Amino acid sequence: MSFKxxxxxxxxxxxxxRMNSAIEQRHIRESFVRLTIKSAGRETLMYYENGxxxxxxxxxxxxxxxxxxxxxxxxxxxxxxxxxxLTPEESEKVYSKLADYLASKNLRWAxxxxxxxxx
Numbered sequence: 001m002s003f004k005x006x007x008x009x010x011x012x013x014x015x016x017x018r019m020n021s022a023i024e025q026r027h028i029r030e031s032f033v034r035l036t037i038k039s040a041g042r043e044t045l046m047y048y049e050n051g052x053x054x055x056x057x058x059x060x061x062x063x064x065x066x067x068x069x070x071x072x073x074x075x076x077x078x079x080x081x082x083x084x085x086l087t088p089e090e091s092e093k094v095y096s097k098l099a100d101y102l103a104s105k106n107l108r109w110a111x112x113x114x115x116x117x118x119x
Contacts, residue, residue, distance in 0.1 A: 028053060037101045047094050053080045054094060069102065069109040071095075 001009075030036050031048035040046045045056040057072035064070070077086040077094060086094065102109050 024053075035097055037098060045098070047077075047098065051081075054078060054086060055080065056094070056098060064110075066108060067110055068107040070112050071098070071109060072112045074112075 027036055027038055027046065027048050028051055031053070032051055036046075036048040038046045038048070039060075040055065042060055043058060045058050047054045047056055054077045056077065057075070059070045059072075060068070073095070077091050078084065079086065099109075
C-alpha cells in the first residue's frame with residue numbers, strides 16, 4: 001500500500017469514527033424522550049433508554065426459514081456506559097420491550113435456547 005493510500009484510509013477512518021460517534025450520541029439523546037431500539041450491524045440490536053444503552057446479541061440470518069431474527073440471551077446484558085450487568089428485572093424489561101418492538105414490525109423471531117439444533 002502506498003503512502004497516499006495509507007493517508008487516505010486513515011482520513012476516512014477518522015471521518016467514519018466521528019460520524020458513528022455522532023449517531024450514537026443522537027440515539028442516547030433521543031432515549032431521554034422515548035425508548036429506542038436500533039440495529040448495530042448484522043448481529044447486534046442496541047436498546048437505548050434514559051441515556052443508557054445495552055447491546056442485544058441476535059442474528060438476522062439465522063438459517064431458519066420460518067424466522068427473521070434469532071435473539072441470544074447469553075452473554076448477560078450490560079450497560080455500555082458503566083459496564084454493569086442489568087438486573088434480572090431490567091433484563092426482562094429489555095426483552096419484553098424488544099418483543100413488543102419486533103411484533104410491531106411484523107418480524108418472526110425466537111430466543112436461541114428455544115430452537116432445536118440439528119448437527
